[in-house]
Amino acid sequence: MKYRIVIIEDNQQIREAFTVLLNLRTDFEVVQAYDNCENAIKNIVQDAPHIVLMDVDLPNMNGIDGTKIIKKLLPLTNIIIITVFENSKTVFDALCAGATGYLTKNSDKDRLIDAIDEVIRGGSPMSSKIARLVVQSFQKNTNSPLTIRETEILSQISEGKSYTTIADSLFISKETVKHHFKNIYIKLQVHNKADAIKKANQDRLI
Amino acid sequence: MKYRIVIIEDNQQIREAFTVLLNLRTDFEVVQAYDNCENAIKNIVQDAPHIVLMDVDLPNMNGIDGTKIIKKLLPLTNIIIITVFENSKTVFDALCAGATGYLTKNSDKDRLIDAIDEVIRGGSPMSSKIARLVVQSFQKNTNSPLTIRETEILSQISEGKSYTTIADSLFISKETVKHHFKNIYIKLQVHNKADAIKKANQDRLI
DNA sequence: CCGAGTATCCCCCAATTTGGGTGGTTTTTT
DNA sequence: AAAAAACCACCCAAATTGGGGGATACTCGG
Structure with missing residues (x-):
């Protein structure tokens, strides 16, 4: 053949x-x-x-x-x-x-x-x-400014989930998710989801 | 050495x-x-x-x-x-x-x-x-049910963007983006962003 | 043991977003 | 010429988001 x-x-x-x-x-x-x-x-x-x-x-x-x-x-x-x-x-x-x-x-x-x-x-x-x-291209940043929880939450927002859905999947309150986002935004110096995801991808945080 | x-x-x-x-x-x-x-x-x-x-x-x-x-x-x-x-x-x-x-x-x-x-x-x-x-893992489905435009829009929503932001980036009206989403949801048989992104990743559409 | 950092939860509020419905026009492709 | 794709508009109600407050509890390192 x-x-x-x-x-x-x-x-x-x-x-x-x-x-x-x-x-x-x-x-x-x-x-x-x-x-x-x-x-x-x-x-x-x-x-x-x-x-x-x-x-x-x-x-x-x-x-x-x-x-x-x-x-x-x-x-x-x-x-x-x-x-x-x-x-x-x-x-x-x-x-x-x-x-x-x-x-x-x-x-x-x-x-x-x-x-x-x-x-x-x-x-x-x-x-x-x-x-x-x-x-x-698979490897993540070894020196992320985010905590494990924050990374987990950021990762879920990048899947298109809402605060509520993330809260349910982690068995925590929506308010806690919001609170983590406040910290994520401060650490990444952004003010919305899209910029956070963009920065996270650039810096290979997720 | x-x-x-x-x-x-x-x-x-x-x-x-x-x-x-x-x-x-x-x-x-x-x-x-x-x-x-x-x-x-x-x-x-x-x-x-x-x-x-x-x-x-x-x-x-x-x-x-x-x-x-x-x-x-x-x-x-x-x-x-x-x-x-x-x-x-x-x-x-x-x-x-x-x-x-x-x-x-x-x-x-x-x-x-x-x-x-x-x-x-x-x-x-x-x-x-x-x-x-x-x-x-990099390769996309060669037989997507979505059109080029729909794929582009779905891809942008997966970056965390809003309808408005997507509309601006593609120089079209927010209403048009909404219209495309309606069709995307019908084609993928889902009813929200998160499920659409999930299905798109599973089926390697984006 | 103390303080920093992390994680959890709650309230208020206004603006924006989303998803559903209806209805179109225009352009491109077949 | 018909079909598909891309475009735009208006209505509406529910949900989401991001900003501001503030509170409790746990853990870990110095």
């Missing part, structure tokens, strides 16, 4: 190098290589790839938007982003768009092959820095 | 096997190996490790809570979780607690060495399945 691979990359040399490299593997088959998303999207359902290698910086439609559309057309296809961009916005946009892996272009040829094998094994290949970025 | 490593693992055989294995590397030094978190925490500041290998299933305090405390004491120390648990709750709890990497115990010996090297290079080593779990 051959894994069907589609490449979307506007640099002709890279495109051809990838094609040659991947076709060396008897279990890989590069079914198409496109230099833009628009053409790829027209034919991708016909191509029926298991895996797509996607550049981000493409003429007209970029690889992030392309990823969204392809995932909509072929939800089971795994898309690996291959790009020079290492900034967190691009990374998280790509993952939110549905990318399974994210490699930076400086990686050597073996890394590309490894990444595809990794995807086939059910993994999500990422460059070192990308993996760290992703993991760090 | 030697990287100082602390091991926290209650199984004596594994603990000793790790110690021997890591000490084979001239640039690694296992400074201590503990069988529980409590003792580790007492001495960890003295040990001043660059890297901690942490089990999850420990007597008394578990490895997740141990990770939180150690990260509080030594924010720069990188903690690699090594466990049999692959369920998503444990994984995300560990990452939120401040773990830098997450390996499953079936991995072979080379994988452990690789993981430490990966951490030193600034990466976040993860087993295949774990990486996929983590990446999937």
